[in-house]
Amino acid sequence: MDQVIQPKVRLYDPTLRDGHHAVRHQLDADQLRAYARAADQAGVPVVEVGHGNGLGASSLQLGQAKLSDDEMLTVVREELHNSRMGVFMAPGWGTTADLRNAVRHGADVVRIAAHCSQADVAERHLDVLGDLRVEAQAVLLMSHMISPGELAEQSALLVAYGARAVGIMDSAGHYLPADVTERISAIVDAVGDVPVIFHGHNNLGMAVANSVAAVEAGALVIDGCARGFGAGAGNTQLEVLAAVLERKGHPTGIDLPSLLRAADVAEDQLMPAPPTIDSISLVSGLAGVFSGFKLPVLEAARRGGVDPIEVFFELGRRQVIAGQEDQISAVVRQLQHT
The missing domain is CATH 3.20.20.70 (Aldolase class I)
Structure with a gap:
């Protein structure tokens, strides 16, 4: 056996x-x-x-x-x-x-x-x-x-x-x-x-x-x-x-x-398409920002007319974590005035 x-x-x-x-x-x-x-x-x-x-x-x-x-x-x-x-x-x-x-x-x-x-x-x-x-x-x-x-x-x-x-x-x-x-x-x-x-x-x-x-x-x-x-x-x-x-x-x-x-x-x-490592996901990893922030960051950056890559790096500098999604809008406002 x-x-x-x-x-x-x-x-x-x-x-x-x-x-x-x-x-x-x-x-x-x-x-x-x-x-x-x-x-x-x-x-x-x-x-x-x-x-x-x-x-x-x-x-x-x-x-x-x-x-x-x-x-x-x-x-x-x-x-x-x-x-x-x-x-x-x-x-x-x-x-x-x-x-x-x-x-x-x-x-x-x-x-x-x-x-x-x-x-x-x-x-x-x-x-x-x-x-x-x-x-x-x-x-x-x-x-x-x-x-x-x-x-x-x-x-x-x-x-x-x-x-x-x-x-x-x-x-x-x-x-x-x-x-x-x-x-x-x-x-x-x-x-x-x-x-x-x-x-x-x-x-x-x-x-x-x-x-x-x-x-x-x-x-x-x-x-x-x-x-x-x-x-x-x-x-x-x-x-x-x-x-x-x-x-x-x-x-x-x-x-x-x-x-x-x-x-x-x-x-x-389940999915429209399998996940890929696009530019924003890569930056999220480099910046050390929660992956679930991707879609909210893209939307906020588009509405605010700022670069989502800069948003991610600033969120990383702030050490933002899940549950602090309000910081995305704060970062976008900051970048609008720089």
Whole structure:
């Protein structure tokens, strides 16, 4: 009898959450259903769903989703028979009531996000998740803004608060592989046996290479989206990542032909076109600005008659983070008077 190789690296699929950024959070029920069914058939371990900014984030400031959280959760839950359903929440946009509601709708994995230097904002929510008996994960956003040592300290705090997996998001697509190696290694050393997460963006064309570097530094949970569907230049491309990891001797447990079919479904039914690294996405990565700012910056710069590249570099100098979209207009006004 052939020995079954157990996957060591778990792939986590936020196509139906992060991808929402690319279409102004306007995916409908049929689109969610089609991709969730295809991902489930491929054996993707976790399929995450929701507004691009997570539970409770649908708003005028961040963008109003076509569907409510309840509708999205219900539709995707019905299609998942092999995969677990994941959700994402950032304190301040979502609440403990949103967490409880997501669990009632069948969420199996719940991620709490905090700005990279503010792990303490996740403490209460991780405590609630412990009572709800779901897998609680925690991620640090805009992680390029602090040092590897500080990321390790913040990650250790998240574990102390109850996270069963912790890690970092390259929210601006700013990293090169050496950056990832240094940060993931520090976090792995700090949290012991707790699985470490890496979530990449492709602004500098490095998302797959960065994800491989994360695995080789000890990360065990790696995010990827079908066709890279996500904010700005997109996320790590899931089907490419799975193929590369398999070739490098890291089994994922996912059926690659079925995953390729799921990626085709995503391209045909979810997105107007697969993400590309255009000039603005590249500048966003260089400036270290959240990839989800791309469309708002382009609109504001057009209305204000200023160069969007200059807007991004000024936002980077200000170290603006998601949730501070009002700074885009402020920067445009500043540039109009210079």
